[in-house]
Each structure stands twice: as structure tokens, then as C-alpha cells.
Amino acid sequence: MTGGPVDAGQERLRRWRLVLGGDTADGTGCALRGRDAAVDRALAALYGKEDGARTGRDRSAGLGSSAPSVARWLGDIRTYFPSPVVRVVQRDAIDRLGLGALLTEPEMLEAVEADVHLVGTLLSLHKAMPETVKETARAVVRKVVEELEQRLAARTRAALTGALDRSARVSRPRHHDIDWNRTIAANLKHYLPEHRTVVPERLVGYGRASRSVRKEVVLCVDQSGSMASSVVYASVFGAVLASMRSIGTRFVVFDTAVADLTEQLDDPVDVLFGTRLGGGTDINRALAYCQSRISRPAETVVVLISDLHEGGIRDEMLERVAAMKAAGVQFVALLALSDDGAPAYDREHASALAALGAPAFACTPDLFPEVMAAAIEKRPLPVPDRTGGT
Template sequence: MNPDDTRSRRWRLVLGTAAEPELGGLGSADDTAMDSALGGLYDAGDEQSTGKRSAGLGGSAPRVARWLGDIRTYFPSTVVEVMQRDAVDRLNLTQLLLEPELLEAVEPDVHLVGTLLSLNKVMPETTKATARTVVERVVRDIERRIAAHTRAAVSGALNRAARIARPRPRDIDWDRTIRKNLAHYLPEHRTVVPERLVGYGRKAQAVRREVVLAIDQSGSMAASVVYASVFGAVLASMRTLKTSLIVFDTEVVDLTERLADPVEVLFGTQLGGGTDINRALAYGQSLITRPADTLFVLISDLYEGGIEQEMLRRVNAMKEAGVQVVVLLALSDDGAPAYDHENAAALAALDIPAFACTPDKFPDLLATALDRGDIRSWVDRNAG
């Protein structure tokens, strides 16, 4: 197929049958099937406005399941995930996700998990086992991708925090020792004579840092809840950290006891509802026993339904007590989030930047924070 034909074919698939007089028809059975799958979603409802099509997925789970099978046949998984999300939004398929037959046909992704969790309380028992399998597949995939990087980054930060000036020979950090003593280089001997040794203390199993994750579980934060739960489980597996995880809307739920299994954490959430950040901060404060050794991560879009000034006062009080406070507007790959700009600006005035972070950057952010690094500089280097 020459380039012009390829271009015409693609535009014809994008624009639908309305463009056929100008661009020509589709030449293969596969193209016709792809066109039908696209039309079932993106032409639904167009019949009244254009009279061109009467496509749509209808109201039955079996028909939707067949459509899901079609799109997985003809499109890559990244495109399938987008089409699935569009189907839920455009065709109001939320209720059909309660059908086991439909769940078995979907391409699992973070957004689907968020939708399933929001339906958790109304999900029939016949569907729960299938839904749990879908959620577990997504969680284990995320865990495989982020666990090693997170442990390595956090362990490095904790080890640096344990650095000592009089290490035993086998604990000497030679790279840093040489850098610290370059002024004592002897050219005639081509060596450095160190006046000061730098190294690490022996690794102890004692807790070195406390981490509190406070996650807004309003509906818009679904992807952030999924990622934060997995990160929380990874951090909880590290003995040198004491990790707590709470989720909140207008109520606060402490899920720390479930951190051994992030799937259990997720099924302990209830997405949707209002938001009382101040109440969550108050509970989170009560978990802190060593302020100077604590990292508090608030993950929220900052749309406060409680008392805004009290929220800001409480965050500032934690900071003044020595707690390292990080505010994430989102922990996801969804792009720029919607958030309360006034509250974000008020936090910035307290020298607490509020910003979005992608999951792949989060381990390095954790390492910087645990190492008492400059979070503002980290944001400047990693923004955009």
C-alpha cells in the first residue's frame, strides 16, 4: 500500500463512513471490523444528529464483552485502555462492569481498578471474585515495576543518613572520602592522603524513619490511590521504616494493618464522597512519634471541605516541629491534575510546595525527602 493510500485509510477509520465519498471505502475485512469497533463507541448517539449511523454497544453485557474482544484483537493494549475508559464515560457502562462475563474480557489498567473500587459496595458476590482478580493483576504488575527501584532509592537514602566520620575499614565510603580530601592530593605520589574518612554505620534493623501516607479517596484521585497503596506496601516491607497509611474523605480510615497486601488496602478504600483534609491531618499527626525523623506525604487535590485555615495551620505546625511534609496533587501518569490553586499557593507560602508526581519519579522523591534534601530543587529538576 502506497503512503497516500495508507493516509486515506487512516483518516477514513478516524472519520467514519461520513468520509467515505471523499476517501473511499475500506478494502479488507480487518479494516471493516476495526471500523465497526470504533463506530460502536465513537458514533454512538450520532444517529439523531446526522442520520448516518445507528451504532452503539447496546445495553447487554455479552455484546459489550464481544466488543471488548474485538478491540483487543485489532488495537494495541495502550489504545484498548483508552477506548475502555471512553466506553465507560460515553456509554455509561459502569453498571455493566458488575457482570463477571464483562470483567473477564477487559484489559486491566489503573483506571479500571479505580472504577471497580468505586463500585465495591454495590458489587454482587458473584462479581467480587472476578473483580478481585482484575485488581490483583494490575497491582502485581505495578509492584513488579516499582518495587526494586523504590527499595534501592530508599535504602540508599537511609544509608546516607547513617554515614559516620570514623568508619571501620570495611565501612569506608571510598568515593566520598576521596572527594572530601582532594585538597590533600600528592602529585609526586599520585595519591590522596585523607585527613577525614567518610563511611556508613553498620546496618541496623532499628527504625530510622517514619513515613505517613495520607491519601485523599475522592473520586478524582482514583489512580493516585492505586499507586500510593502499592508504594505503601513496598515501604512497609522495609524494616528500617515505620510506614502508616490512611485514606480519607470526610472520614479517616487507617489501613496500616493491611499494608502486607496492597490488594487488601485497595478493597479497604471507598472512592468518592466529600473531603476533610484537616481531619486526616489531625489523625496523621497522632501517628507521629519522632517528628524530626518523619516524612508526611499528603496526596490530595486540596479541595478542602473542612476548615481551610485550620488545615494550613496544622500543616505548618508539623513542619515547624521538624516533620518533612510533601504534598502531591496527584501520583499518576494522567497529566496535569485539577486542584485548588489557592490552597496550593498558601502551602507554597509556608515553604511546602504542592506538585504532581508520576509513579516512576516517586522513588527518587522519597529518597530526596528521607535524605532531608531540597524538595524545591528536586521539583525544579523534575518538573515537566
């Protein structure tokens, strides 16, 4: 009969511990573990310093000044709290952490050095922004996106056009389809000096432009808070791929729900503002949607961009990947698409994908065109860091 009151008492202590922030003077004697400890850290990052100033205690807290830290924290609070609470906490963050100066003064946004991390932060906060600032924030995002397109678009189109051309060539062409320059180059070892000629043992032909060689690319992008930079780069590459007539492109973002943003790919800024950074992760559900949209597996490349922290059904996720690969789909798993360095990721899931023949690795934006070209040509991927293979 004592279980109920004791449990209720422990629950009250736990709640007081979360409210008080927990140091030797909180008086609860309650230690937090697991999710409760993570929630406490998220709350301390926002409320800890002010509490310390008011009470004389110095709680170690704060988000620092980096945009990646803020973006990760925003993703955390969406995971731990319901939407109404998240909106309150975001407004507090804007007021308490100095973000208000950044987000409520258009001049500040216009003067700041805009980069991918700032874009991720603005996208995370844009629903909490004052209406007077949203257009300025959108202009900042567009500036960064346009700079990324200038840097990446030409190289991507060149790499993929070459890959498509090579994958479409035929080895037994008709006479008028022979590519004589490449045929000679491929047969130089058969040069006969006495006859001053090359004997072409292998003919290389031009591929015929037809619907049968059109490639399909599905970008399946995790929009959890830690993936903010990857979402920005993925939207830019999605728009570039969609501009190529020889490639059919689908752009899917997911957390615990799935959103198909393919119709917005003509403007990557619209894609970005259609995302919802933060929250949980259900890779299995996202892959189920992508799998249902594949009509020509042998001509399809699926690129999963995720840190693989799966909140859905793990075994089903792996079964879907195995089924897609067995059907002929080229499957690429990128733990990050960014310049941020080594990402945090689920090593168990990465190793499981590697065992299926889908190594999971981080990829810089500059390497992405080469990765896609290799996938289209069905040759080994240029894996810079075999993160998922060890």
C-alpha cells in the same frame, strides 16, 4: 406575608427544573446555579440520553466511555446525594450506561485490558456489584496491582535504601567505621602527586544500624472520586515501603472521615478494597490524626496526596502543616500520584502550602522513589512542575 408562598413556589420550580432536565421546553423558566447546576449535570450524565430518546429532545449528556470519567462521576454523586440514593443511582448507572455488561459478565472482566483507571472504576462500584462478580473483579484488581509492583518495587527499594544509607553516614567515624572507598572518592582533590597519596581531610563513615536512624513514612491519601488513580498507586507504594525493615510505614485514607489501613499493608489489594472512593474531603481532620501518631518528627516524612479541595477548616490545616515542619517533619504535598497529566486542584491552598515551604506538585509513579529519597535525605525535592509554587 408574601415571602413564604413565593419562596415555596420558587422551591417547587427548582425541583421541577431538576426533574425535567431543563431546556427551552421545560416551562419552568428557572435557571440553576452553583451546586444545583452541578447536581443537574451529574443527573443528566446518567438520565439525559434516555430522556432525550423518549421525548425527542437531545439533552447533551453522558459519561463517555472512559473509566476516569465514570470514576469522577461516581465521586460526584456521593458528594451530592445521601447513601440510599447513591445506591439507587449506581444501580441505574450499571443498567443504563452499559456498565452492566462489564460488571455482570466475568468473561468481560477477564478479557478487558485492565489498567489503573479500570481498577478505580471497579473500586468505586464494588459495593453495588453482584456477588457473583466480586471475586472476578478482585482478581482483575490483583492483576493490575501485581504488574505495578513488578514495575515499581525494585526501583523504589533501591532508591530508598541508598537514601537511608547516605542519611545514616557519620562525618566523624571511628577508625573501624570508616568507609574507605567513599572517603577516597570524597578527597580526590587532595591528592598529592609527589607522595602518590590522598590526604583525607574529610572522613566518611558507615552509619550504625540502630533504631535511632529508622525513618517513619506516613502516606495520607485523599480517597475522593477524582483521586482514584492516585489511591491505586499509593497503595502499591505503601506495600513496598512497608516491606522495608528500615522504614516504618503508616497508611491513612480519608474523605470526611479517617481510616488507618496500616495493618492491611501486607496486601495492597486489601488496602484498595478497604477504601471508599468518593464523598467529601476533610484534610485537616486527616492531618490531625497523622500528627497525633508522630513520635519522632525529625525522622518522619509525611506525604499528603490530595487535590487540596479542602472541606474542613482551612486555617487549621495550614497551621498543622506549619507545626509539623517546625518540629522537623519533612512534609510533601502531591496533587496527584499518577500518569494522568496535569490535575485539577485548589490553587489557593497549593500556594499557601508553598509559602510554608511545602511545594505542592503532581508526581508520576516513576518519579515517586526519587521524591521519597530526597525527603529522607532532607534535600530539595525534585519538583517536575512547580504547580503550587507559582
